[in-house]
Amino acid sequence: MSGFQERLKSARQRLGLTQEALAEELNVTKASVSAWENGREKPGFRLLPKLRVVLDVSLDDLICGLDADRELPTEQPLVARNEGEADLLKAYRKLPAKRRKAWLELLGKG
Incomplete structure (x- = not known):
């Protein structure tokens, strides 16, 4: 099972974004993105909604590591x-x- 940093990097690469491009989208430095992907730091709570939108991935997948290949519905029927x-x-x-x-x-x- 991959950790947050691997899931983050994978989601970024899936979209063809460089660390610099992701940093620009999030209004952070390239060094911050690099630190997240290398496990030295984690993004602040305020950035999580932006990460979700920019990377087009659910926070459950990104943070908890649910199966990234599985498409999650926006509203699951009961x-x-x-x-x-x-x-x-x-x-x-x-x-x-x-x-x-x-x-x-x-x-x-x-």
């Missing part, structure tokens, strides 16, 4: 884990729109 949950979902879907809205409000989701 799946019933057992028969009871499936029955609840079926019953919910049969409700009129007003009742569904009331249930969501009751659950704090509406």
Whole structure:
């Protein structure tokens, strides 16, 4: 399993970016990017959202090392884990729109 620095470098190279180009996108120095990729330093918390956007990779993949080849959906659909949950979902879907809205409000989701 690769560490953060390897995943960072791999994501940068996948896009064909040099350390200098990535540094420019993030408004940091090339030396900072080099230090991250060599494991001497880690990027500050404030840079993580920018890294995600610039490298077009999820923070889960970048930080935690989830399978980089696996495409993660932006919003994963919920799946019933057992028969009871499936029955609840079926019953919910049969409700009129007003009742569904009331249930969501009751659950704090509406």
